[in-house]
Amino acid sequence: GNSVTQMEGPVTLSEEAFLTINCTYTATGYPSLFWYVQYPGEGLQLLLKATKADDKGSNKGFEATYRKETTSFHLEKGSVQVSDSAVYFCALSDYGGSQGNLIFGKGTKLSVKP
Amino acid sequence: DTGVSQDPRHKITKRGQNVTFRCDPISEHNRLYWYRQTLGQGPEFLTYFQNEAQLEKSRLLSDRFSAERPKGSFSTLEIQRTEQGDSAMYLCASSRDPPGDTQYFGPGTRLTVL
Numbered sequence: 001g002n003s004v005t006q007m008e009g010p011v012t013l014s015e016e017a018f019l020t021i022n023c024t025y026t027a028t029g030y031p032s033l034f035w036y037v038q039y040p041g042e043g044l045q046l047l048l049k050a051t052k053a054d055d056k057g058s059n060k061g062f063e064a065t066y067r068k069e070t071t072s073f074h075l076e077k078g079s080v081q082v083s084d085s086a087v088y089f090c091a092l093s094d095y096g097g098s099q100g101n102l103i104f105g106k107g108t109k110l111s112v113k114p
Numbered sequence: 115d116t117g118v119s120q121d122p123r124h125k126i127t128k129r130g131q132n133v134t135f136r137c138d139p140i141s142e143h144n145r146l147y148w149y150r151q152t153l154g155q156g157p158e159f160l161t162y163f164q165n166e167a168q169l170e171k172s173r174l175l176s177d178r179f180s181a182e183r184p185k186g187s188f189s190t191l192e193i194q195r196t197e198q199g200d201s202a203m204y205l206c207a208s209s210r211d212p213p214g215d216t217q218y219f220g221p222g223t224r225l226t227v228l
Contacts, residue, residue, distance in 0.1 A: 004156075034216075044157070044205065044219040089156050100209070101147055101170065102217060104156030 002027045006090045006105035013080055013112050021075040021108045023064075023090035031092040033057075033066050033073040034102065038087045047075075047088070080112045116140070118220035120206050126226045127196055134192045135223045139208030146189050147217060148181060149205040150174065157205055163189060196227045 007022040025033065035047040035057070048057030053068035062077045073090060090105040119138045127133050139146050144165050149157035160179070162170040165186035175181075178196075183189040193200055203224050207217040 036219075043221040044207075046216055046218070049216060091156070100145065100212075100215070100217075101159040101162055102149075102157070102207075103159070106154070106156050 002031070002092060002094045002103050004090050004092055004103055004105040006088075006108055008106070008108065009087075010109040010111060013110070015082055015112055015114050016079045017112075019075070019077040019080045019084075019110070021088055021090075021110070023073045023075065023105060025071050025073065025090075025092050027071075027092055027094070031094060033064070034091045034093070035062070035064055035073070035075050036089045036091060036104075038089065038107070040086070044089070080110070082112045082114050085110055085112045118206055118208055118218050120204075120220040120223050122223055123221060124224045124226075126228065128228050129198060130195055132192065132194045133196060133225065134190055135204055135206075135225075137189045137191070137206030137208075137220060138187075139189070139206070140218055143208035143210055143218075144186065145209045145211065145215075145217075146183055147207045147209075148189070148191055149207065151203040151205055151222070152201075160191075160204075193225075196225075198227050201225055201227045 003026045032051045034049045036044045037047045048059040050057040050066035056065045064075045087107045087109045089107045091102045121136045146163040148160040151157040163183040178194045181191045203222045205222045206220045209215045209217045
């Protein structure tokens with residue numbers, strides 16, 4: 001079945017460091033791919049998405065490119081801030097059966113130190 | 115756009131009791147999803163409505179769980195005879211068509227079963 005695997009955390013970085021969180025997926029068909037973020041005490045928020053191969057999603061300085069050949073959707077940011085501390089979830093939309101439910105990875109906790 | 119709301123935000127109950135949660139989706143969204151998130155894990159799909167029709171149920175949704183969406187507006191999720199293993203965050207999300215469109219999440223209802 002469809003699945004998402006993302007790098008395990010926690011990840012601790014200093015402010016202004018480069019961030020990469022790896023995400024790979026297994027899917028039949030052509031899913032949409034998402035990164036959601038969960039800040040402490042808050043609900044899940046969409047960070048960015050890509051709907052087809054080679055699309056790049058971007059938001060708030062974060063980027064991810066839909067790579068069909070490597071079945072990956074790695075999240076990157078060139079210079080992290082303390083305010084980026086959160087849990088990041090990679091997800092795919094499983095609409096092979098037309099329901100479109102999301103399949104999530106386990107999440108990666110990011111802590112950014114000043 | 116007032117966002118997805120859920121009520122209550124927290125629920126503590128004793129094992130064996132019944133509980134009911136409510137989700138109010140974004141008004142023009144015809145798709146509504148329920149997910150469950152346990153500590154340290156990503157959300158897992160429970161069930162999906164398109165308008166008032168419940169079209170998909172995960173095998174995670176045991177016979178003790180029932181969900182409704184009368185008139186295609188708000189939805190309720192009921193758990194009968196709660197067990198300690200039901201303790202989790204219950205998340206609701208809504209989206210427009212087509213499947214694969216962005217899902218917007220509510221803040222969740224945290225259930226603790228004593």
